[in-house]
Amino acid sequence: MIKSVFLGTFAAAGLAAGVAGAATLDDVKANDVLKCGISTGLAGFSAPDANGVWQGFDVAVCRAVAAAVLGDSNKIEFVPLTTQTRFTALGSGEIDLLSRNTTWTFTRDVDLKQTFVGVNYYDGQGFMIRKDMGVGSATELDGATVCIQTGTTTELNLSDYFRVNNMDYDPVPIETNNEAIQQYQAGACDVYTTDASGLAATRATFEDAEAHMILPEIISKEPLGPVVRHGDDQWADIVRWTLNALIAAEEYGVTSANLEKMAEGTDNPEINRLLGNEGNLGEMLGLDAEFARRAIAVAGNYGEIFASNIGEGTPIGLARGLNAQWTQGGLMYSPPFR
Amino acid sequence: MSTVVDDGRQSFRPSMLLYDTRYRSLTIQVVAAILIALGMSWLLWNVVQNLAAQGKDFSFGFLGQRAGYDINQQLIDYNSNSSHARAALVGILNTLLVAFLGCVLATILGVIAGVLRLSNNWLVARMMTVYVEGFRNVPLLLWIIAIFALMAEGMPQPRDFREGGDASMVLDSVAITNRGIYLPMPVWGPGSGVLLAVFAASLAAIWAFRRYAHKRQEATGEILPVLGVSLALFFLPAIVFYFILGGPVSLSYPELKGFNFGGGLHLRNSLIALWLALSLYTGAFIAEIVRGGILAISKGQSEAAFALGLRPRRTMSLVVLPQALRVIIPPLISQYLNLTKNSSLAIAVGYMDARATLGGITINQTGRELEGMFLLGLFYLVLSLLISGVMNIYNASIKLKER
Numbered sequence: 001m002i003k004s005v006f007l008g009t010f011a012a013a014g015l016a017a018g019v020a021g022a023a024t025l026d027d028v029k030a031n032d033v034l035k036c037g038i039s040t041g042l043a044g045f046s047a048p049d050a051n052g053v054w055q056g057f058d059v060a061v062c063r064a065v066a067a068a069v070l071g072d073s074n075k076i077e078f079v080p081l082t083t084q085t086r087f088t089a090l091g092s093g094e095i096d097l098l099s100r101n102t103t104w105t106f107t108r109d110v111d112l113k114q115t116f117v118g119v120n121y122y123d124g125q126g127f128m129i130r131k132d133m134g135v136g137s138a139t140e141l142d143g144a145t146v147c148i149q150t151g152t153t154t155e156l157n158l159s160d161y162f163r164v165n166n167m168d169y170d171p172v173p174i175e176t177n178n179e180a181i182q183q184y185q186a187g188a189c190d191v192y193t194t195d196a197s198g199l200a201a202t203r204a205t206f207e208d209a210e211a212h213m214i215l216p217e218i219i220s221k222e223p224l225g226p227v228v229r230h231g232d233d234q235w236a237d238i239v240r241w242t243l244n245a246l247i248a249a250e251e252y253g254v255t256s257a258n259l260e261k262m263a264e265g266t267d268n269p270e271i272n273r274l275l276g277n278e279g280n281l282g283e284m285l286g287l288d289a290e291f292a293r294r295a296i297a298v299a300g301n302y303g304e305i306f307a308s309n310i311g312e313g314t315p316i317g318l319a320r321g322l323n324a325q326w327t328q329g330g331l332m333y334s335p336p337f338r
Numbered sequence: 339m340s341t342v343v344d345d346g347r348q349s350f351r352p353s354m355l356l357y358d359t360r361y362r363s364l365t366i367q368v369v370a371a372i373l374i375a376l377g378m379s380w381l382l383w384n385v386v387q388n389l390a391a392q393g394k395d396f397s398f399g400f401l402g403q404r405a406g407y408d409i410n411q412q413l414i415d416y417n418s419n420s421s422h423a424r425a426a427l428v429g430i431l432n433t434l435l436v437a438f439l440g441c442v443l444a445t446i447l448g449v450i451a452g453v454l455r456l457s458n459n460w461l462v463a464r465m466m467t468v469y470v471e472g473f474r475n476v477p478l479l480l481w482i483i484a485i486f487a488l489m490a491e492g493m494p495q496p497r498d499f500r501e502g503g504d505a506s507m508v509l510d511s512v513a514i515t516n517r518g519i520y521l522p523m524p525v526w527g528p529g530s531g532v533l534l535a536v537f538a539a540s541l542a543a544i545w546a547f548r549r550y551a552h553k554r555q556e557a558t559g560e561i562l563p564v565l566g567v568s569l570a571l572f573f574l575p576a577i578v579f580y581f582i583l584g585g586p587v588s589l590s591y592p593e594l595k596g597f598n599f600g601g602g603l604h605l606r607n608s609l610i611a612l613w614l615a616l617s618l619y620t621g622a623f624i625a626e627i628v629r630g631g632i633l634a635i636s637k638g639q640s641e642a643a644f645a646l647g648l649r650p651r652r653t654m655s656l657v658v659l660p661q662a663l664r665v666i667i668p669p670l671i672s673q674y675l676n677l678t679k680n681s682s683l684a685i686a687v688g689y690m691d692a693r694a695t696l697g698g699i700t701i702n703q704t705g706r707e708l709e710g711m712f713l714l715g716l717f718y719l720v721l722s723l724l725i726s727g728v729m730n731i732y733n734a735s736i737k738l739k740e741r
């Protein structure tokens with residue numbers, strides 16, 4: 001008798017564990033909320049506004065997915081994560097989606113078993129320093145004290161770069177961007193290094209932004225994108241194609257201004273499929289036909305999201321560069337909606 | 339005869355497992371053991387299942403892989419090409435360093451504050467009360483961050499030490515900057531081994547002399563000048579040999595080079611903040627333990643000592659403290675253990691301890707949370723057991739020897 005109780009418990013636990021690992025979509029729908037992991041605060045990417053509402057380029061991905069899946073871009077529980085806690089939070093199911101300047105690398109994809117669904121910002125690692133330090137190039141940084149966030153690709157690139165260039169440095173490990181700003185502004189480190197977009201965003205928040213410069217060297221490739229748990233292909237597809245919908249919308253000229261009109265039907269079948277007028281792409285995903293329409297309705301297409309959060313019209317002032325559409329000489333390229 | 343045995347067997351009924359006091363405790367224990375085993379295996383099973391669902395295994399192979407990151411404070415050789423195991427070792431040594439420094443300073447602070455709190459001088463006693471209450475009642479984390487912020491925000495930057503800057507070195511040899519304190523560091527030249535040996539011999543001689551003096555006092559009651567002889571033994575031979583050997587030990591002074599100071603010994607902000615905060619905080623608890631230990635010795639003991647003509651200091655060191663130690667040591671062990679484990683608050687100031695290397699960057703770069711946390715837990719467990727083991731041996735050695 002005891003034996004069968006034992007086996008029964010085993011089986012039940014095994015089943016429970018197995019079920020918990022599967023269908024994220026069902027969980028999100030059942031909870032009626034999307035748990036989205038974001039950074040602890042980086043202006044333009046994810047930061048609370050004056051009303052305490054999370055805003056930004058990375059937050060926009062969360063909002064688009066929530067709109068596509070739940071029909072409401074506010075049904076989100078934001079979970080601010082440091083660079084050290086992000087993957088554990090995703091792996092343990094604490095969040096459904098990680099949208100937090102996370103670089104797609106081989107090890108993270110293959111060995112850490114994360115699923116990267118695409119790239120929403122092509123970036124590279126740079127250095128920021130005070131202008132009055134009189135340094136014009138990263139090759140003059142021998143002996144400098146460098147602030148870095150731990151648990152990042154940043155610290156690995158930094159180590160490689162200084163070793164290859166036969167230079168010494170003194171790393172000051174830091175948990176969050178805000179701590180890094182404190183240390184850097186107090187002069188406890190000479191240089192702050194992270195993704196160039198992060199540097200621009202950080203510099204924009206400085207009162208004396210003019211006194212700081214970003215050195216010309218970009219020492220790595222940092223394709224940043226949303227990440228989901230390994231092993232749930234349907235959920236990965238949903239996030240991937242929501243992101244693609246935002247990118248494709250820009251390519252085809254679907255904007256928040258003309259979305260309503262375009263949704264009534266156009267003579268471009270690709271747009272019709274994207275917005276759910278033709279075919280049944282939404283159903284194939286396990287959603288409805290209008291998922292992309294709702295995602296675009298939140299804050300417009302990829303270009304609009306870029307422009308309003310981090311673009312040249314904002315204090316952060318990032319140029320599109322690599323992040324322009326492929327038709328404009330950039331790398332943003334959505335596979336066809338077909 | 340055989341019928342009696344048969345009777346006994348037949349009279350056993352299953353309900354006796356519950357109602358017969360001969361079996362009941364056994365039954366309860368067996369049931370509890372089964373429940374615990376079930377609970378554990380359920381947890382284990384879940385872990386295995388979840389790992390499998392994520393496509394991960396449980397393996398320590400990552401320890402041999404290249405770490406790829408740099409560590410700013412290394413007591414042993416390490417670079418980014420070393421393995422994760424080596425990085426873990428660097429972190430472990432950093433933990434041991436701050437725990438050791440912390441225990442030493444906390445004990446010194448605690449004993450001084452504890453004794454002075456009993457002082458008849460009103461001002462001194464009150465000051466110690468303020469220290470104890472101030473540090474005991476504010477979370478340790480706040481002290482760590484406060485000291486760190488004070489260093490980072492309040493001290494001059496290295497570039498202020500340049501010509502024309504407004505900062506200068508203390509005595510031309512110590513630089514207090516917002517990146518830490520740079521001190522002159524001894525450089526061990528040829529012949530310094532001999533000097534060290536001489537010094538070690540002096541220490542041994544001091545120990546032997548104290549033993550001899552003690553024995554002699556027990557036997558004859560004659561008191562030898564222990565302090566003076568000890569001090570002389572401590573300094574004289576080393577100084578004489580230093581000159582005989584032609585000054586084998588020199589000092590390397592910190593010097594401003596480019597962005598930072600080079601040469602000398604660099605005590606980082608993170609180490610200083612963690613060390614001071616741990617010591618001040620734990621010292622406040624130790625002060626109370628010491629005070630309690632002293633108060634636990636009945637007043638009659640000191641009165642008896644005074645009646646025998648012992649002076650107050652001798653009464654303290656010969657009569658009160660040896661007895662008080664027995665009360666002090668056991669809770670002191672707990673404080674050492676607390677300090678050691680609290681050193682993992684290093685995370686707040688980026689001190690590269692075992693939590694930061696093995697339990698931080700390594701876990702993050704390899705995705706081996708479970709294995710890393712297991713090893714880290716094991717390390718703290720072994721360290722704590724070692725500390726309490728050593729302290730228990732010491733405790734046994736000062737126990738009341740009853741005949």
Ligand SMILES: N[C@@H](CCC(=O)N[C@@H](CS)C(=O)NCC(=O)O)C(=O)O
Nearest residue numbers: 039040041102103152153176177198
């Ligand atoms: N892309 C790198 C670095 C990520 C990173 O460090 N991002 C910083 C600045 S771009 C950040 O998110 N800071 C906000 C925070 O600390 O929460 C990685 O994925 O490892």
